[in-house]
Amino acid sequence: MGCGADEVVAALRAAAVVVAEHREELVRLDRAIGDGDHGENLHRGFSAVVSKLDGSAPATPGAVLKLAATTLISTVGGAAGPLYGTAFLRAATAVGDAPELDAALVAGALRAALEGVVARGKAVVGDKTMVDALTPAVTAAEDVAEGGVDVAAVLAAAAGAAEEGARSTEPLVARKGRASYLGERSAGHLDPGAWSTSLLLRSFAGGAR
Amino acid sequence: MIGLVVVSHSRRLAEGVAELAGQMAPDVRIAPSGGDGSGGLGTDYAAVAEAISRADSGGGVVVLYDLGSARMVAEMAAEEAGTPVVVADAPLVEGAVAAAVAAQGGASADEVAAAARAAYHAGATPAFAAPDTDPLAGAAGDAEVPAPSTEDAVRSDVVLTNDVGLHARPAALVARALAGLDARVLVRYGEQEADAASVLALMGLGAPGGARVEVVATGPDAAEAVRRVSALAARNFDE
DSSP: OOBOHHHHHHHHHHHHHHHHHTHHHHHHHHHHHSOSOHHHHHHHHHHHHHHHHHHOOOSSHHHHHHHHHHHHHHHSOTTHHHHHHHHHHHHHHHHTTOSSBOHHHHHHHHHHHHHHHHHHHOOOTTSSSTHHHHHHHHHHHHHHHHTTOOHHHHHHHHHHHHHHHHHTTTTOOOOSSGGGGGGGGGTTSOOHHHHHHHHHHHHHHHHTO | OOEEEEEESSHHHHHHHHHHHHHHOTTSOEEEEESOSSSSSSOOHHHHHHHHHHHOSSSOEEEEESSHHHHHHHHHHHHHOSSOEEEOOSOHHHHHHHHHHHHHTTOOHHHHHHHHHHTTTSSSSSGGGOSOOOTTTOOTTOSSSOOTTSTTOEEEEEEOOSSSOSOHHHHHHHHHHHTTOSOEEEEEETTEEEETTOHHHHHHHOOOTTOEEEEEEESTTHHHHHHHHHHHHHTGGGO
């Protein structure tokens, strides 16, 4: 089973719903150790993505991802705008103009997204950032993609690993982003960026089924 | 001439830094970009991209930023800009002032960015103990370049007959007068010394009106450098 432009659009719409549902939670997490705007920013960004998708229907998965990227960059603000924007942009480039995504392409897109986030934010695993969720997600996606499963299984594996990775940020002391100014006081809180990464991958996994 | 963009989470902070830096560099285009675009704190990609266009007069742009995500937005905008853009990892206020003066003196984008980065160490005394060996704002600790205390240095005692001494505007005039010269110039006041290419280091000397400072220069243009500084002082820094 493949995954065409319509399925990618459906995944982004599902993401917008999940972000709206979790807006308050993300605001609360970000208020604890950041500037408190993460939930609001992502909600604004994904609402704008849905509006763009309502107005146009890109023909390929890559074109859909690119539309999401440029929209997120110009609407999200904060660190999440450049980071998620870069992630989607790299993913779009990785899948090229393929009409349908298979498991290997999805795993490759996730790998490209991670590399983009690392290049943009200069964070490594353990810094208490979205990299802590995305890195195990990519590894899990690549592992199952090798076994010849479908896209839904790749995304499910990625989502599961991302959630575990996000939860692992709770005891960490932040070394990147606004939370790093708090030093030891940043420990004991989930990282909002890692948590939103986990939520997004979970929504993609749901939308791809 | 290189243009500057000041990116801050706060619109007022960006505007204030641009105003302060602009005082030192009347001909440099300095475009502030602050806030999230709807009146709140944050950064706005489209606004930063637009500020880069505004600051550019064809030679390129140097971008300074306040906090992490502003750097990311600046880097994205730099990658997409149709002009050469250098994002400088520098202190916002001191860096913008140093960058503006370097740009006013006709420095390249890389030199302007280097001046901004070197501002981390300027102001702190003694400026020449700075570990950064940047060629533009230079440090005498640099092992490869002889410090201007060697035999072939050109020296002159200069009395600051203006009211404010080496305050902001006179210091900027000194730094600008030396731009483009192949000389390493120190200004000594009491026990302290400052790189004359660095406005902030000069201001850090705290030399008041009436003070006597020593100008020490080495390099091919040393004599011209000392002559220019002496001439500025003799004109009361155009006050």
